[in-house]
Amino acid sequence: MDDLPEEVQGIIEELDEAAEDEDEDAIEELTQKLLDTGADVETITLKKLALLVMDGEEEMTQGWTRVAIQIGLDPFKTLIEGLATGMSLIGKKYENGEAFVPQLLIASNAMYGGMDLLAPLMKRDENSGSKPATVVIGTVEGDVHDIGKSLVKTLLSANGFNCVDLGNDVPASRFIEAAKESKATAISMSTLMTTTMAEMPRVLKMLSDEGIRDKVMVMVGGAPITTEYASQIGADVSPHDAASAANWLKAAVFDFPPESVRWG
Amino acid sequence: MVAEMTSKERVLAMLDKKPVDRVPVITGSTMVKEYIEKSGSVWPDYHSNAEMMVNTVSLMHTDAGLDNIVMPFGMFIESIALGLEVKMGRIDIQPSVRSFFNKPEEVKYDNFLEDKFVKTTIDAIKLSKEKFPDAAITAFLVAPVTLAGDLMGAENLSVLSIKCLQKEKQMQKMHEWIDVALEINKIYAEACVEAGADVLYYSDASASPNLVMPEFYYEVGVPAEKELGDFVHNLGCPWELHICGDTTPIIEGMASTGANGLSVEQAVKMSEVTKIAGEVPVAGNITPLLMVEGTEEQITGAVRDALDGGAKASMLGCGTPPLSTSDRLKTWVKAVADWSAEKL
Ligand code: B12
């Protein structure tokens, strides 16, 4: 962004300030001014959104989402190439040990802040082909730790998955019901306590008993869960953090039969 | 060779950086199902009945052979006494805090010491002191950052831990929460020491780099723990500090709080942290799950790794799992005694 003409950079800075102050009138005026310079406002806005989400700047993210809306940027493109890209960037840093959980949380708040503004514009066309894959997500029964679970949800949403969030302290049977109801592609279970780990194989057994084990992929995670444990209990995978969970699932759905084939 | 010591003498000598006859074996939480059943205690009464509490937790000393007796069972007492919602768990699941306050002004603690759970801790300390004068009677308490996290909600603590580094206004907000937490900490600490506690064991689980920024720990956590620790020292009592997760980036800060001992879990490499902690004794860092399903070989190996790494007391990472078995606890104690006989 440093190679932009000085005039454009000046307006961007003013926009940052207006966004920080949540001054909607100023944002509108400055956006028009930016368009008048003839600069590639669409590219600027998407880049800006990614960086602001990465830095967890909630107000500024919302302000620049308003810019995106005003210039008529496609809301899905704004979400995927702007907001969600920022979330993935900070997720990568976390994966590499260069960022901490609070940074993920403020990035997640910023992303959702922008998404709230886009939501009313994103009325899906029910008949249009590609429907996002659904993931049923929750923390197992007996365990209330849900910060990690919510981060997994955020990263999955950022990667285009539709999440059915069951919250924490979720009985095994709820996972099964929700998977059936939503014709889920995957179930994601979390636990942070060794005492509640045994809930995971219970859910897997219920899936088998109900004859639907092959209809869903099962991801398990949380601090005490290892890859060995995951395979021992018959789960499909245990990526070691929220960012790799999203990446794994994104790749895995390609080789997985589509919803209509699995659930009929 | 040091002459044979009582458990209490052993623990206090270790915390005082003096020689010991054998390495002390200590614990934080002690809600062990087998011992609850063996002592005839019933859920959830043992959380609010001092006699049941002492009957159960003392088995860790009299049966398993640990050097301390720790009460209460979990980290919810402060919260429940302040009126927060707590789910009582099960015989094998510890209680958990389920609600939080919106503003520090909402926290009322005038009648803190009147609460039945707080009273149980105090009575249990008195009772175990009377019945087991040779053990190190230890109160298991929630340290200031974690208590502030319980008051405002853990996720809010995490978010505020980064925002307060960026904006002065957020830092003020953080301090308001920490100040309330410290007030409550001090009231409870004083009552525990008056009741006769030999050691206060503070868990600052939420001060971990797994949840908050390490810079925040240095800037806010360390001064808060130090303020509380100095207060405890003025009452004439030593204290230990536990933080969960990989504490390598913050162990230097932990060592600077004045704590008489530090406790770390299996996510750290013992030899690395003992080097950084220097003079300050470190306890740890056996994987707790070994007490549920470990083999004798695994338990002995973990004990020796930690002690060879420079640990001055043997301890399980984050406390004793509810499903621990007494034979494994005894294997642990024996492994420490064997190592001590060989190497001290
Ligand atoms: C915050 C916290 C709490 C908060 C939780 C608030 C909340 N809304 O979640 C409160 C105060 C309520 C709480 C309560 C308790 N806690 Co607690 N808590 C913690 C703490 C400090 C941090 C956990 C955390 O949120 N980490 C940050 C998140 C982001 O990490 P995460 O969940 O691991 O998620 C990451 C990965 O694991 C992964 N992931 C998570 N889920 C999934 C799923 C999939 C599919 C994949 C692929 C990946 C994945 O992605 C995430 C990001 O990359 C830890 C100690 C520590 N420092 O780690 C103890 C800890 C987890 N708690 C513990 C305990 C024992 C309890 C209590 C029983 C009592 C107590 N000591 O306070 C009660 C729980 C009661 C119950 N029935 O659930 C123990 C668990 C011991 C064990 N191993 O069995 C710990 C280790 C500490 C301790 N000794 O007290 N706790």
Ligand SMILES: [Zn+2]
């Ligand atoms: Zn811990």
